[in-house]
Amino acid sequence: MATWTAFTTLPNRASAEALGEALEALPPEPEGVGVFEIEDGSGRWEVGGYFTEAPDETVLALLAAAHSANPFAVSELPETDWVAHVRRELRPVEAGRFFVHGSHDAEKVPEGRVGLLIDAAMAFGTGHHGTTLGCLKAIDLMASEGFEPATVADIGCGTAVLAMAAAIAWPESTVIASDIDAQAVEVAEANLRINGLSERVDCVEAEGFAHPDLESTGPFDLILANILMGPLIDLAPTMAENCRSDGRAVLSGILVQQADAVISAYESNGFRLERRDDIGEWTTLVLRRS
Structure with missing residues (x-):
């Protein structure tokens, strides 16, 4: 299934939160909206939307202009098996006696280490x-x-x-x-x-x-x-x-x-x-x- 993202930046939190609320009401409705401060000391904020239908870029341009935001950058994402991708990317983690790994690395637990199996589908808290x-x-x-x-x-x-x-x-x-x-x-x-x-x-x-x-x-x-x-x-x-x-x-x-x-x-x-x-x-x- 094709998916799309749309991102823009704004100069302050109030404007970003207002744009985030407006973005949630768009047709087609986004699956999710995020409002984040950019951690570079600039004080700028980022607003992003995730869509399962292609967003109307004209509407996004008008929305950005109305909230004094930069133009939205819209991208179509390739279809990806994210669990398989994460499995490839997440290597086992060693923390003292502990060896945290996914099921795809179950045979790699070194002798003398304690294996903790946390699969990639549950990636937050895997030790990485x-x-x-x-x-x-x-x-x-x-x-x-x-x-x-x-x-x-x-x-x-x-x-x-x-x-x-x-x-x-x-x-x-x-x-x-x-x-x-x-x-x-x-x-x-x-x-x-x-x-x-x-x-x-x-x-x-x-x-x-x-x-x-x-x-x-x-x-x-x-x-x-x-x-x-x-x-x-x-x-x-x-x-x-x-x-x-x-x-x-x-x-x-x-x-x-x-x-x-x-x-x-x-x-x-x-x-x-x-x-x-x-x-x-x-x-x-x-x-x-x-």
Whole structure:
């Protein structure tokens, strides 16, 4: 099936959001619309639409002019088997003892490494992203240093790759993985089954720590949260309440320039920074609860 994209740029957020709303009402209606700040320090914003029918380029030109935007760049995309493409592009990732791979690389797990199977169709959280990779390295290092958490919570678990790594690193621990999104929980449960870890990790749908399983198991010795800066800062007081004294929190989903704000929020809630690992533009923080 042929698909089309249309992109333009604007000088400020208000104009971009207004154009994004107008774009959503176009005939043919786009399948999706995105409004993003361009991360080059220019202050400019990008608006894009994704279409399964060819958009009317005259209408797009009028829309751009009405919102003081640059002309839309419209492209027809070739038909692509994206899962097959991702499988070709995603190579196995090594993070300490962990070897994260897709089913197409199942025979490549090196001797002495622990394989974690996450398929390309569930690519977010495979370990290729700097945030997931940083958290996996942190888990491996803490285990190597002799840290032994009895209870672990993976908040915003996505594919549950971090919960699985924790269950393997600490076989005697109680591990709970949670996500606010029901579909993510289904993906996590599927990954647990594929990796033979369904009996080791309890997977629940929850906002933050608001679930009976989390409430009855906490406070936790280790909390993993690979989400985003905003939710991490909002969760700081609750994280402190749910982290045992001398427990650890591994936080990621944080851009390098956002790290100081997250550290400050957690220091204000009784944590102190133990380790920081920058991978590309992303930061992973390991904090200890005082």
